[in-house]
Ligand SMILES: Nc1ncnc2c1ncn2[C@@H]1O[C@H](COP(=O)(O)OP(=O)(O)O)[C@@H](O)[C@H]1O
C-alpha cells in the first residue's frame with residue numbers, strides 16, 4: 001500500500017436489497033478496495049453481478065447495507081459534490097442546447113457564473129465539439145452526445161468520475177475513438193476514474209488496474225495491475241502483455257469463447 005491518501009476507500013461494502021414481500025437479495029458482499037488520486041480503475045464482471053449497484057453506492061445514489069465508502073476520509077454522503085457519474089445513455093435534455101446541458105450541474109449548484117460558462121466551453125473544445133455548443137442533442141451522433149454528457153460530468157471539477165458502461169450503446173468504431181478520447185481527457189484533467197464495462201479488452205486498454213467482480217453475491221475476485229506503457233495506442237492491443245491480461249480476466253470470469 002502506498003503512502004498516498006486514497007481518494008475513495010470502499011471498506012467491506014455489502015448490499016442486500018429487500019423486496020416488499022420480505023424477500024432479501026444479497027448482491028454485493030465484502031467489497032474492499034482503494035482508488036488513488038488520478039488513478040484509472042476499470043471494473044468488469046458478469047451482467048447482474050452488482051457493478052451498477054456498486055457505482056450507485058459510491059456515488060451516494062444508493063445506501064449500502066454493510067460497510068462504508070469514504071471520499072478522502074469523509075463519508076460519501078458529505079462528499080457528493082466531488083463525484084460525478086456518466087450513465088450508459090447520455091440523458092441530455094432535448095430542449096436545451098449542448099452548452100446549456102453541460103451547464104446544468106452548475107445551475108443546480110447556483111454557480112452558473114461567466115467563469116463556469118467559459119469552462120463549459122473549454123470542455124466542449126476538449127472533446128472536439130466547440131462548434132456544436134448551440135446545437136441540440138438530436139443534431140448529434142450517439143458518440144457526440146456521450147461526449148457532451150462527459151463534459152457535463154466534468155464541469156463541476158469533480159475529483160472522481162464514475163462511468164457505468166458509457167460506451168455500451170455505441171458501434172465498435174465509435175467506441176474505439178471514444179476510448180482514445182477518454183484517455184486524452186483523463187490525461188489532461190487527471191481525475192480518478194472508475195469505469196464499468198463488459199468489454200474486457202476495453203477495460204484493460206484504459207486502466208491502471210482492473211477489478212474483476214465475481215457474482216452471486218458480487219465481490220472483488222481479482223485486482224489486476226496493468227503496467228502497459230502510456231499513452232496507450234492502437235498497437236497496445238497487439239502486445240503479448242495485453243493479450244495475457246485479457247486472457248487472465250477471461251479465465252477469472254469463465255469466458256470460454258467468443259470475441260467482444
Ligand atoms: N433496485 C433494486 N431492487 C432490487 N434488486 C435490484 C435493484 N437493482 C438491482 N437489483 C438486482 O441486483 C443484482 C445486481 O444488479 P446490477 O447492480 O444492476 O448488476 P450489473 O450492473 O453488474 O449488471 C441483479 O440481480 C438485480 O436484479
Ligand SMILES: [Mg+2]
Nearest residue numbers: 051052053164
Ligand atoms: Mg449495470
